[in-house]
Amino acid sequence: MWSKQQAVAEPPVTSPAPSFSSPVVPFNSPSASRLGGSNSRSAARIGASIQIKGQVSGDEDLQIDGKVLGPISLKGHELTVGSTAELDSEIHAGEVVVSGKVVGNVHARGRVDIKKDGSLIGDISSARISIEDGAHFKGRIEIDPTKSHPAAD
Secondary structure (H helix, E strand, O other): OHHHHHHHHHHHHHOHHHHHHOOHHHHHHHHHHHHHOOOOOOEEEEOOOOEEEOOEEOOOEEEEOOEEEOOEEOOOOEEEEOOOOEEEOOEEEOEEEEOOEEEOOEEEOOEEEEOOOOEEEOOEEEOEEEEOOOOEEEOOEEEOHHHHHHHHO
């Protein structure tokens, strides 16, 4: 009888070792899914209470929820304009998602998305564009599918 209880006691001893490594798998899972997705870069955020007057540039994805007055250059990375954002900017980025308000021209290598509550007043130059029902857009659109090829390099 003692040998059966010891045998029963041994599997829980080996069981914690696998459960110790199992938390590592979920930790790596989101990273692996991020790597598999289009966004494997670090991202920065400008909060809703932040106001910037001047040039914004960087080598990472950026989400803006505040106000920016001045040019934005992200060298092929994604710019997300949050629903509370107000931009008066010339924008150069890889992709642009607009949920807030943008006044200025947008130049994107990839896609420009204007979401349902988004507003863009200015010209768009990109490889692809999406404007949801309810979005506001006033300007010209130049679509050049060859722009997306350099972004893949």
